[in-house]
Amino acid sequence: MFSKILIANRGEIACRVIDTCRRIGVSTVAVYSDADRTARHVAMADEAVHIGGSAPKDSYLRGDAIIAAAKATGARAIHPGYGFLSENPDFVDAVEKAGLVFIGPSSSAIRAMGLKDAAKKLMEEAGVPVVPGYHGDNQDPEHLAGAAEAIGYPVLIKAVAGGGGKGMRLVEREKEFANALDSARGEAQTAFGNPAVLIEKYIEKPRHIEVQVFGDGKRAVHLFERDCSLQRRHQKVIEEAPAPGMTEEMRAAMGQAAVRAAEAIGYRGAGTVEFIVDASEGLRPDRFWFMEMNTRLQVEHPVTEAITGVDLVEWQLRVTSGEPLTSRQEDLHLNGHAFEARLYAEDVPAGFLPATGTLTHLHFPEVARADTGVRAGDTISPWYDPMIAKIIVHGPTRAIALSKLAAALEETEVAGSVTNLSFLNALARHEGFRAGDVDTGLIARELVALTEAAAPSLAVRALAALGAAGLAEGGGAMTGFTLWQPLRRTVTLDGLGAVVEALAPGRARVTIGDETADCALRNDVWWVNDRPSGARIVLTPATVSIFGPGAYHFGLIDPLARQSAGMASGVTVSPMPGLVKAVYVRAGEHVSAGDRLAVLEAMKMEHTLTATRDGTVAEVLVEAGAQVEAGAALVRLEEEAAA
Structure with missing residues (x-):
């Protein structure tokens, strides 16, 4: 086993790798950019090395600086995490040339699966079913348009390099093809440095089911499947394992196909074989096709860990340090059900636009595993992916695990940036999702209902007014009375005006328009009109947030400040x-x-x-x-x- 490794990544995956290393006694070296000087992964690691500017190209994509940091600190191996250099075969070659170990597959395996068109040809030769489409070298727009017409609309344009939904466009009609092709190529060039695309038939009721594989370079096993069908814009939102509705026959067929794929390239380490499944007639062994193989650890790997009891990072470290894969397929068993929800800083009503901000308040529930790279006080930077955390739950059945997910999301609290938390809450309670009736189009079809903001109740608005008046904890003006003379205060919040009257310690009356709320603090719980609210009031310099049930944020408004006319609509x-x-x-x-x-x-x-x-x-x-x-x-x- 390695005595010290360097982690060539940041955020929650760097923290995740450090957690396992701590448990098994491996020292860690973090690397960081200008923007990450005070980041959580830097504080957690045993050592940390600055490698450049905030932009990824100036830091986390600088393979030379990362290798130099590993050699300078005496690290024997480099763990790439996911993203950045994790699937860059040239980086793997450079690591090995420097006399270090890359904790992942060989450069030849990465190259074999790195280009989707070549990978599909290889999978066909290995007996793995592939989606009908055009995977040729001719990138002339007219030729690609002709291929799309021959395949039949709707089709998917996909970048041949990379993944994560970048460089991917759904085209439903011929007249949309040219613009979609330009857009996909531009995004692919930016993300991967390669504008080439392939064309695939779009499956009408698709499910995205992937199989976790692990190999030691000679043989491989699968650790069952994950369902990643809840997506928006080809980005995964909630993942689960195992897949709902999966039959033993289909599980065996998909697992065997995934193992064939891994063994065909002599795969070493953790990888994921992704399949597209036609669920229009249920899950059938003849209705799944290879999409791509991710030659790295996946963002959603915790759900596999939850149902198998395997620490995939520990397995990575053991195999790449020279140990053989000791587990055989018959040694691996399913245990219960698990979900992972991706909590992002993003503006859902504005079309899921990534957001920034300082996390003035952050709380994760004890009943769930929260993989995160941030703490309260940290800033969501515009330089990197705006993920705040992954909320992971496990239960003996799918229904119990999903109820635990809904409860965990209710208990998660974030202030200082807009998030997709309410959207995740709505998904966890969606009737079709709870029934297991999922496909990749579910979010698009139900988007209005899933993103509809619930109007804050009188109790929520009253508690927000208390927070704005400085009475959130029952202190402040409430505790300094002489002869308990009432104090009356007018507060103005974004979208809310109220009159707050402090009547006694822990008691107040709030008037909002023609509505009145009597508030009382009893055993640290706010009661409104003689009913317990179950809510917490969190005051930050710019907002008042009310958490549970739901999350509501009200901007503090200075009544003396001038109103800005704002930007014209044009x-x-x-x-x-x-x-x-x-x-x-x-x-x-x-x-x-x-x-x-x-x-x-x-x-x-x-x-x-x-x-x-x-x-x-x-x-x-x-x-x-x-x-x-x-x-x-x-x-x-x-x-x-x-x-």
Whole structure:
């Protein structure tokens, strides 16, 4: 076993690897960028080395700096985590050339699976079923359009390199193909440095089921399947293991196919073979096809660990340190059911736009495993993926595990940034999902219901007003009375005005419009109109947050501050910091509502900005290649003529 390893990553996966290393007595070295000087993974590791600037290309993608850090600290091996350099065969070669060990597969295995078109050909030769499509070298747009027509719409355009939904576009009609191809190629070039794409038949009722494999370079086993069908924009949201509705016959067929795939390339370490499944007639052994193999640990690996009792990171360390794979297929058994929900800093009503912010308050439930790379006080940076945590639960049955997930999400508290927490809560309670009737289109079909914000109750609004008045804990003005003279205070919150009257220690009356709420603090629980609220009040410099049940955030408003007129409706602004990849309009040009104006690259994704109304472009205020801040004006339309 290694005595010391370096972790060439950041965030929750770096912390996750450190946890296992601590348990088995392996010392760890962290690397960090300018933006991560005070990050959680840096504080957790035994040593930490600065490797460059905030942008990934200046730090976490600098293989030379990472290898130099490993050699300088005496680390014998490098764990890549996932993302960044984890599937870069040139980095693997450089690590081994430096006399170090790469904790993962060989560079030849990564190359074999790194390009989707070549991987599909290899899988066909190994007897693994593949999706009908075009995987050829001809990248001429007309040729690709012809291939799409021959396959039959709808089709998927997919980048041949990389994964994670980047460079992937669904095309339902022929007239949409050209724009979708340009967009997919641009995103693929940015994310992977390779604009090549392939075309696949789009399965009408698809489920995304993947199989966890592990090999020692000679033989492999599978650790059963995970269902990752709950997706939006091809990004996984909630994963579970095992897959609902799975039969033993199909499990055996998929498992054997995944093992054949791993053994065909002499796979070493943890990997995932991803399949697309046609669930239109249930799960059938003749209705699954190979999509791709991820030659690394997956984000959702904790659900497999929960149902098998295996620490996959420990297995990685043991196999790459020279130990053989001791477990055989018959040694591995399913135990119960597990879920993982990905908690992100993102603005759901704004189309799931990645968000930034300082996490002024953060609490995870004790009943769940929370894999996180942040703490209260940390900042969600625009440089990296905005994941806050993965919430993982396990139970003896799917129903019990899903109830535990819903409860854990209710108990999770985040303030300081917008999040997808309410959206995850709605998913965990969705009737179809609870019944196991899932496919990759579920979120898109149910998006309105899943993202509909619940109106805050009178109790929630009253507690928010108490927080704004400084009475959240029953102290403040409540405890300093002489002869218990009532104190009356008017508070103004974002979307809420209220009058708060402090009546006695732990007692207040809140009037909001024509509604009145009598509030009393009893044994650290706020009661509103003689009913326990079950809520916690969290006050931050800019907001009052009410947690449980649900989460509600109210912005604090200074009544003396001037109101800003805001941006005119004809101005398109950048929703976040990012790089302007393209500008599609010029001054004097007429546009219609929905027309593309510009493309912004931020947090590893491309975001198309469109016109909100018909009009004529008055000014283009930015050029392609410019780095802009959140709120920067990009395009201004001429003012609309008065009616």
